[in-house]
Amino acid sequence: DTGVSQDPRHKITKRGQNVTFRCDPISEHNRLYWYRQTLGQGPEFLTYFQNEAQLEKSRLLSDRFSAERPKGSFSTLEIQRTEQGDSAMYLCASSLLGSFTEAFFGQGTRLTVV
């Protein structure tokens, strides 16, 4: 058990629907990251938070994607008007401030858009 939990583990949705994923980091971790991973590729950075502030967003994060971490604890990632190309594993990771390589990853949420 890594301590980072993601919900749901699997999500199947129809194209055009909105989906929301949740990540609960390790409780004392200041930083929280979202990644997307497709088959045969490494994790691609989407965005990260330091406490409740969203500090960086990738160009991969189109305006259909939005992430929040309202109280500096759990985070949500919402995808609006899903497309088939959004099908991927969405990974969340958390770390203490200034030490990314101590990041702990969750099991991920596998999204399938049909």
Next chain:
Amino acid sequence: AQSVSQHNHHVILSEAASLELGCNYSYGGTVNLFWYVQYPGQHLQLLLKYFSGDPLVKGIKGFEAEFIKSKFSFNLRKPSVQWSDTAEYFCGGGADGLTFGKGTHLIIQP
């Protein structure tokens, strides 16, 4: 722009063989490099990391990596692999550790 590249996408070895997985990075500034492993059906786990100091870094499960600044490399090594090392291996780096390579799928045959 920072980038990390892994040379080998698929590697098949027999047990007890020696392993070396290549990783090259391309970015300036502070060097933070790491290797993560993902065993089948499990989450990503940190194998080892390099920030500064001794360029030969030892990690868990007998793995090590050497940072060679002149070659912009951070190759992962293990002198004798086991069947349980079958997994996906990811090299990564960057100022905030935000860039991963595409991964190497390692299969160890008994």
